[in-house]
Amino acid sequence: MTAAGFASQLLQLAIAVALAPLLVGWVNQCRAWLQNKSAPSLFLPYRTIRKLFAKDAVVAEGASGIFRTMPYIVFGAMCCAAAIVPSLATDLPFARAADAIALVGLFALARIFMALAAMDIGTAFGSLGARREMFVGFLAEPALLMVLFTASLISGSTSLTTIVDTLAHRELAIYPSLAFAGVAFTMVSLAENARIPVDNPATHLELTMIHEAMILEYSARHLALIEWAAALKLFNYSCIGLALFFPIGIAAAGDGWQATLGAAPLLVLKLAIGGALLALIETLSAKMRIFRAPEFLGTAFLLAVLGLLVNQLLGS
Amino acid sequence: MMPTPLQLVIAAIAAWLAIGALGLLRPRDLRFVSRFLFPAGAAVAVALAIVGGYAVGKLPQSTVLPLGLPDLPFHLRIDSLSAFFLLLLGATAAAISLFSSGYFRSSDGTPPGLVAMQYHAFLAAMALVLIADDAYVFMVAWEAMALASYFLVTTEHRIPEIRRAGFLYLVIAHIGAIAILLCFAVLQGGSGDYTFGSMRSMILPGAWSSIAFFLALTGFGAKAGILPLHIWLPEAHPAAPSPVSALMSGAMLKMAIYGLLRVTFELLNGQLWWWGVVALTLGLVTALFGAVFAAVQSDMKRLLAYSSIENIGIIVAGIGLVILFKSYGKSLLAGITLTAVLYHVLNHAFYKSLLFLATGSVLHATKERSLGRLGGLIHRMPWVAWLALVGTLAISGIPPLNGFVSEWLLLQAFLFTPSLPQTFVNMLVPIAAAALVLTAALTAYVMVKFYGVVFLGRPREPNLAYAKDAGRYERSALCYLATGCVLLGVLPANVTAFIDPINLMLIGASAAPRLAGNWLFLAPIDADRSSYSALIVLVVIVGVVLLTMTIVRRLYHGRVRIAPAWDCGFPLQTPRMQDTAEGFGQPIRQVFEPFFRIMQRQLPTPFDSAPRYSVRIDDHLWYWIYAPIVRGAEWIARTAGRVQQGRISVYLTYSFCTLLALLFFVR
Numbered sequence: 001m002t003a004a005g006f007a008s009q010l011l012q013l014a015i016a017v018a019l020a021p022l023l024v025g026w027v028n029q030c031r032a033w034l035q036n037k038s039a040p041s042l043f044l045p046y047r048t049i050r051k052l053f054a055k056d057a058v059v060a061e062g063a064s065g066i067f068r069t070m071p072y073i074v075f076g077a078m079c080c081a082a083a084i085v086p087s088l089a090t091d092l093p094f095a096r097a098a099d100a101i102a103l104v105g106l107f108a109l110a111r112i113f114m115a116l117a118a119m120d121i122g123t124a125f126g127s128l129g130a131r132r133e134m135f136v137g138f139l140a141e142p143a144l145l146m147v148l149f150t151a152s153l154i155s156g157s158t159s160l161t162t163i164v165d166t167l168a169h170r171e172l173a174i175y176p177s178l179a180f181a182g183v184a185f186t187m188v189s190l191a192e193n194a195r196i197p198v199d200n201p202a203t204h205l206e207l208t209m210i211h212e213a214m215i216l217e218y219s220a221r222h223l224a225l226i227e228w229a230a231a232l233k234l235f236n237y238s239c240i241g242l243a244l245f246f247p248i249g250i251a252a253a254g255d256g257w258q259a260t261l262g263a264a265p266l267l268v269l270k271l272a273i274g275g276a277l278l279a280l281i282e283t284l285s286a287k288m289r290i291f292r293a294p295e296f297l298g299t300a301f302l303l304a305v306l307g308l309l310v311n312q313l314l315g316s
Numbered sequence: 317m318m319p320t321p322l323q324l325v326i327a328a329i330a331a332w333l334a335i336g337a338l339g340l341l342r343p344r345d346l347r348f349v350s351r352f353l354f355p356a357g358a359a360v361a362v363a364l365a366i367v368g369g370y371a372v373g374k375l376p377q378s379t380v381l382p383l384g385l386p387d388l389p390f391h392l393r394i395d396s397l398s399a400f401f402l403l404l405l406g407a408t409a410a411a412i413s414l415f416s417s418g419y420f421r422s423s424d425g426t427p428p429g430l431v432a433m434q435y436h437a438f439l440a441a442m443a444l445v446l447i448a449d450d451a452y453v454f455m456v457a458w459e460a461m462a463l464a465s466y467f468l469v470t471t472e473h474r475i476p477e478i479r480r481a482g483f484l485y486l487v488i489a490h491i492g493a494i495a496i497l498l499c500f501a502v503l504q505g506g507s508g509d510y511t512f513g514s515m516r517s518m519i520l521p522g523a524w525s526s527i528a529f530f531l532a533l534t535g536f537g538a539k540a541g542i543l544p545l546h547i548w549l550p551e552a553h554p555a556a557p558s559p560v561s562a563l564m565s566g567a568m569l570k571m572a573i574y575g576l577l578r579v580t581f582e583l584l585n586g587q588l589w590w591w592g593v594v595a596l597t598l599g600l601v602t603a604l605f606g607a608v609f610a611a612v613q614s615d616m617k618r619l620l621a622y623s624s625i626e627n628i629g630i631i632v633a634g635i636g637l638v639i640l641f642k643s644y645g646k647s648l649l650a651g652i653t654l655t656a657v658l659y660h661v662l663n664h665a666f667y668k669s670l671l672f673l674a675t676g677s678v679l680h681a682t683k684e685r686s687l688g689r690l691g692g693l694i695h696r697m698p699w700v701a702w703l704a705l706v707g708t709l710a711i712s713g714i715p716p717l718n719g720f721v722s723e724w725l726l727l728q729a730f731l732f733t734p735s736l737p738q739t740f741v742n743m744l745v746p747i748a749a750a751a752l753v754l755t756a757a758l759t760a761y762v763m764v765k766f767y768g769v770v771f772l773g774r775p776r777e778p779n780l781a782y783a784k785d786a787g788r789y790e791r792s793a794l795c796y797l798a799t800g801c802v803l804l805g806v807l808p809a810n811v812t813a814f815i816d817p818i819n820l821m822l823i824g825a826s827a828a829p830r831l832a833g834n835w836l837f838l839a840p841i842d843a844d845r846s847s848y849s850a851l852i853v854l855v856v857i858v859g860v861v862l863l864t865m866t867i868v869r870r871l872y873h874g875r876v877r878i879a880p881a882w883d884c885g886f887p888l889q890t891p892r893m894q895d896t897a898e899g900f901g902q903p904i905r906q907v908f909e910p911f912f913r914i915m916q917r918q919l920p921t922p923f924d925s926a927p928r929y930s931v932r933i934d935d936h937l938w939y940w941i942y943a944p945i946v947r948g949a950e951w952i953a954r955t956a957g958r959v960q961q962g963r964i965s966v967y968l969t970y971s972f973c974t975l976l977a978l979l980f981f982v983r
Contacts, residue, residue, distance in 0.1 A: 053872045060881035062774060064694045066705075069861075076861035080853070096837070097852035098715070101724050105715040108760055112712060115764045119895070121881050122692065122773030127895035130768060134761045135903040141760075142753040145727075149749060152731060158846040217881055221868050294907050301750070308746035 008089040008251070008260045015264065016082035016239075020231035021045035023238065023275055030279035045231060052224035060121045060217045070117035071218070071225035077110040078232040087239040088263045089251040090161040099158040100148040103240075104141060107192070110229070111137050118214035129213025132290060136191050136198060136210065139297035143188045146304030150181040151244050153311050160243065168247035176314060180307030182245050186281075187300035189237040191293070194230070196282040198293050208287055238274050239267075246270060321371040322379055322394045325402060325447055328364045329440045332357060336436035343429030350417050353432045357439065358413035364443065365406025371399035373817035378449055378513075384456070391511050393449035396817040397582070400658065401446050401574045407800070408566040408665045409439055411793045415673050416559045418789030419680070425472040431557075438464035438563065445571050451500035451510040458496065461571065462489040462539075465564055469556040481551035488548040492538025496575070499531035503583055515583045525584050529591050532579040533598075539572035540628045543602045544937045550609075553621035554685065558676025561617060565624045566669035570661055573631055580639065581822040589643040593741065595636030600751040603629030605935075607758035608911060611765065611904040612933050614687050614897040616675050619766055620668065623711070626755060627664045631657055633752065634726055640741060641729075642823060649732050651819035651827030652840050656725035658815045663710070663718040663804060670707035670797035671766075674700050677790050678770060681783040687766075687897035688930070692775040696783040699791050701771040706798040708767045710805065712760040716850035716857070718804035721811075721838070723756055724848055728840050758904075765900045774891035806850045808838045898931050905933070913939060 025042045032039035041047075059068065083094045084103050098106070115130035152158045154175065155166035191198040194211035204212050215226050243250065249266040251259035288296065319327070335357050342348050376395035383390045394402075416435070420428050441464055444457035466489070470482035504510055505518040520528065538545040553561045580587065606626030613619040634657035641650035675685075677700045684690055694701035710717040730749040736742055775781060786794065804811060812827075819827045839847035883889050905912065913934045920927030959970075 053868070056873075056875045056877050058877050058879050061878055062692070062695070062881070064701075064772070066694070066772065072861045072864050073857075075864055076857050079860045079864075080856055083856070094852070094856065096847050097849035097856070099846050099848060101727055102715050102720075102848055102853065105713065105720050105724075108712065108757075109709075109714045112709065112714065112760055112764055116768055116772060119764075119768035119772040120694075122891055122894050123881050123883075123889065124893040124895075125884065127768070127773065127900065130764065131895055131900050131903065134764050138754075138757040138761045138904075141757040142750065145753045146746075146750060149731065149746075152846075156845065158728065158731065162845070221872060225864070225868070291903075291906065294903075301754075305746055305750045308749070309743065312742050312746060 002091070002093075004257060005091040005093045007257065009083060009092050009094055011260065012086075012088045012092070013079065013083050015267075016087065016232060016235055017079065017228075019268070019271075020082075020235040021049060021228065023235050023271055024231045026272060027234075027275045027279050027282075030276045031282055034279055034283040045227070049224045049228055052219075052227070053221050055220040057220035057222055059222075060123075062121060063217075064120055066113070067117050067120040067217075068222070070113045071222040071229070073113050074110045075225045075229040075232070077106045077113075078229045078236065081106045081236045082232055082239075084160055085236055085239045086161050086164045086243050086250055087267055089255070089260045090164050091251070091260075092161055095159060095161045100152060100160050100163070101145065101158055103160065104145050104148070107144075107233075108137070108141060110233070111141075114214055121217050123217070125213045125216050129210055129216070132210040133214055136293060136297065139294060139301055140188045140191045143184055143297065143301040143304045144192070146301065146308055147181045147185045147188065147244070150177050150304065150307040150311055153308065154178070160240075164243045164247045164250055165252055167244065168250060168252070177307040177311035178245065180303050180310060182241075184300045184304035184307065185241055185244070187296060187303075189241065190278075190281065191297055191300075193234045193237055195278065197285045197288050197296060200287050208290070210290075235271075238271055242267075242270050242274065320377055321367050321374065321399070322377045322392060322447065324367045325364065325394060325443060326381075326392065328360050328367070329443045331360045332436045332440040332443070335360070336433040336440070339429040339432035339436070341429070343427040346420070346428045349428040349432045350420060353436075354413050354417040354420075357432075357436055358410050358417070361406045361409035361413055361439070363406070365403050365410060368399045368402030368404075368406055369814075372396050372403065372814060374399070384452070388452050390453045391449035391513070392447045392453070393512070394447050396821045397574070397577060398446040400815065400818055401570060402443065404570055404662055404665050405439070405442055405446065405567050408669050409563065411669060411797050411800075412559045412563050412566070412673065414796070415562075415676070415790050415793035418787040418793075419557070419559055419676055421680075423472065424474055426467070426470075431468070431471060434464050434467045435560070435563075438468060438568075442567060442571055446574060449512045451497075451504070451512070451515075455493070455497060455500070459493060461568065462486070462493065465560070465568060468560040469552050469564075471557050471560070472555070478555040481548075481555035485548040485552040488538050488545055492535045492545070495531045495535030495538065497535075499528050499535055499579065502528040502531060503579070512578075512583060516585075519585050522588070525586070526588060526591070528584060529580060529587075530594075532576060533595065536572040536576040536579075537598075537632075540569050540576075540632070541602075541625045542598055542628065542632055543605055543625075544941055546602065546606075546625045547938060547942060549625055550613075550618045550621045553624070553672075554615055554617040558617075558672055558679060561620075562669040562672035562676070565620070565672055566665040569624060569628055570665060573628070573635075573661055576632075576635060577822065580635070581642075587639045587643045589640055589738070589741070592636045592639030592641075592643060593744065595639060596633050596744070596748055597636070599629045599631070599633030599636055600748055600755075601629070602626070603633060603755045604751055604758075605629070605911075607755045607762060608904065608908050609933075609935060610762040611758060612898075612901040612912065614901075614930070615685055616678070616687055616690075616766065616770060617672070617685060619687070619762065619897075620671055620675065623759065623762060624664075624668060626759065627660070627668070630723075630726070630752065630755065631660055631664070633748070634660065634729070637726075637729055638823075640736065644736055644738075646736070647823050647825035648827060648841075649729065650823045651816075651825050652725065652732070653729040654819055654823060655812050655815050655827055656722050656729055658818060659725060659804075659808075659811060660722035662811070663722050663801075666797055666800045666804060667707045667710040667719060670794060670801065671704060671711065673790070673794055673797070674704035674707065675770075677786040677794075678783075681785070682780055684777070684780075687769045688928075689777045690770045690775075690780065691773045691777075691891065691894065692771075692780060693783060694771045696775075696780065697771075697785040700786050700794065703791075703794040703798045704771065705767065706801050708763045710801040712763045713756050714760075715848075716805050716854040718801050721805060721808045721848075721850065723752075725812075725838075725840070727752065728846055732841075761904065765897065769895070769897050769900060773894045776891050776894065776896075806854055807835075808848070808850055809835050812838065892926075896929070898929060905931075911936070
């Protein structure tokens with residue numbers, strides 16, 4: 001563990017935690033523009049979080065410890081995930097402790113706690129949200145893992161930093177398996193981040209909501225942390241996508257701190273483009289019925305498995 | 317002179333039998349049984365675990381006891397494999413015996429003293445299975461194990477369903493036993509020598525060794541619950557008292573895994589690659605089947621029984637992968653996979669016992685097994701609820717708990733497979749890996765359903781408000797198992813190093829030096845390839861969570877207002893509006909519709925004042941495989957029954973005809 005590695009680790013975590021709400025604000029702004037609405041401020045998510053922190057927390061009667069600790073655990077899990085995913089540099093000491101499979105495990109930890117906390121109060125909406133979230137998760141999680149496996153078979157490692165190092169420094173060639181994986185990953189990210197074809201982040205309509213149904217009982221600092229964690233999750237998924245499919249510019253182990261700092265503006269640029277694309281997808285597609293979701297996610301899962309098969313067949 | 321481990325194990329078996337015999341002295345004295353016999357059994361179990369742990373990696377020892385039939389003495393032997401399983405047996409039995417001290421109450425079923433006798437005979441039989449060194453002892457112990465557990469399953473024998481479940485269990489157990497017997501008959505290879513020592517040196521021709529392997533897979537599969545012989549598990553587990561379910565799921569299923577490992581890797585010389593493919597496929601199908609069916613159960617013990625089927629499936633799939641690697645000479649990879657398999661065996665013993673015992677506490681406190689009538693128990697039974705949460709997270713494969721480590725190792729093993737020289741097998745891998753991760757994700761669904769419906773939410777029935785938390789003994793047993801789950805999770809490198817002598821014994825190669833970077837990291841093959849450190853993950857998560865809490869409290873405030881839950885403008889909310897188990901499993905039921913055979917669906921009418929929806933789901937296999945066999949057997953019995961006329965003259969005629977025939981043939 002070098003001091004430089006430790007510094008880049010902390011820098012990357014700090015940037016993720018700080019920039020995540022900005023990414024959400026940017027996506028919302030783009031979507032508003034695309035839909036001919038007047039756009040909210042780019043910094044609205046920050047203001048929301050600050051406002052929520054200042055308020056008194058309301059906790060429902062009959063809430064257990066799970067309800068109260070969930071926001072902290074989910075936030076903690078997302079921070080850990082942000083520390084693993086190489087967004088600026090691949091010299092990450094913590095990434096040695098947790099690889100791609102552990103990353104998926106961390107997401108599962110957050111998901112399970114969210115679902116349990118949603119069931120804790122015992123309202124109809126809470127358990128509805130929990131059920132739908134687990135339902136989406138049980139197909140999305142394997143699909144994500146298969147995508148990561150495709151990348152790890154190419155690079156011969158499940159460590160995200162090694163994967164990025166290999167993918168960033170390979171000679172320019174077309175990897176058909178990565179194309180499959182890319183499509184699958186896009187679909188999974190939409191579902192996992194409660195985005196439009198599967199869920200709608202902008203509504204509280206009971207027939208459609210998943211994520212919002214689970215956190216209906218939360219308020220004030222708890223809600224602020226959950227919102228922040230959701231933003232971090234979007235940030236993490238974006239960074240996984242960028243790391244797997246556009247790993248250019250991420251600083252390698254020996255590159256020194258200039259390279260790490262230089263990667264930051266590039267990351268912001270990539271995220272801006274990615275966020276705009278996300279807004280575009282959300283604008284162009286319609287929310288589907290909840291029972292169409294397994295078809296959507298099943299397709300993603302099969303595409304990911306196909307990617308793995310293609311990798312085995314063609315060796316690339 | 318120090319006693320050898322083998323002598324100590326024999327002493328432990330004798331001690332268990334003696335404790336059981338004491339139970340017969342005062343069969344109706346509940347106090348004597350629960351305050352003296354079960355704690356004594358737990359002490360013996362702890363001793364056995366220590367001896368087992370000590371004997372892993374030591375030289376094998378064997379002895380011959382002049383017991384049993386003339387000319388058929390007991391051959392006993394302890395080696396690393398049996399020592400590992402003895403450790404597992406002792407470690408789980410210690411917790412379960414401790415729990416039993418607080419669990420058994422007087423009922424109109426079997427009297428407590430008799431239960432204690434059967435229970436300790438069951439434990440002794442399992443230990444004897446593990447140290448058996450000839451087919452004769454093995455079969456005697458195996459049958460004693462089946463019989464003792466049969467009587468334990470039917471403790472509440474006045475209930476007809478329980479008698480039926482017990483009967484089904486006995487039938488399948490005997491189908492398995494016949495297959496195992498035949499397997500040994502093949503293994504001795506015409507020498508007439510049934511000691512394992514001679515089987516080891518026997519070299520069987522290819523076809524015969526395949527037959528032996530598949531007989532073993534069938535026989536031990538029947539005990540472990542591999543498809544399609546799983547049918548007894550979801551019936552027997554709900555029928556049995558919870559400690560017995562825990563013991564059967566945590567320890568007895570593992571005896572079958574032990575037998576499979578012993579026959580496949582030790583008694584058979586050389587494995588063929590396609591056995592691995594068969595075991596892998598069978599295991600994964602079983603695992604998926606178990607997970608899908610667990611998701612639609614509404615009885616908490618049936619749900620856990622299906623989850624056991626799933627875990628056994630994962631273990632058998634892992635064994636298949638070990639066979640594949642070994643048959644292609646990749647000893648190192650085979651060693652890593654075997655480590656993952658044994659790790660999973662150990663993990664499953666801990667978390668499944670924990671969950672089964674937790675359901676026992678819930679059952680005692682509420683007299684209710686159906687998920688639809690529970691809920692909100694975290695307020696009434698905080699100890700059980702929080703400890704069960706550890707088991708829930710562990711079985712869902714959440715880092716940094718133990719379930720994750722074995723899944724991680726197994727997935728790593730799958731990712732190594734491209735190095736195999738055969739294209740067909742290589743094509744199988746993505747599909748197998750996909751099935752495995754799908755199973756893991758489904759497990760999370762199942763466990764959220766289990767935990768959320770039982771412990772969270774509001775109580776669905778008024779009588780749940782009087783539920784009491786578990787007593788001292790039950791609590792300490794649950795604590796011990798939960799601690800085990802955490803320790804096995806955060807110290808993986810130590811566990812893999814501990815398992816390594818078995819790799820050396822079964823595969824002929826050591827994997828541990830290549831598995832662990834140091835005590836902190838698990839890094840198969842190469843640290844650049846993949847590495848995992850549970851302790852660091854745990855410390856970082858806990859650190860971040862505590863830091864966030866402190867910052868939020870310091871910078872802002874900790875004010876909290878307790879208010880009624882938001883009713884969405886509809887003030888007439890009742891606890892019955894929460895999801896039931898059926899409701900929570902409904903999406904899975906819809907997605908996997910073709911797999912299920914829906915038995916009864918009760919839809920409430922619009923005029924019901926207290927509507928209840930229930931659905932019972934059976935699997936097709938019973939109707940496709942077992943029902944025709946049952947019908948056939950009944951037909952044969954009916955046809956043969958015509959011979960019995962009930963008149964003495966007819967029977968005399970039969971005797972006369974038989975005599976005539978004998979005279980004719982024997983003459």
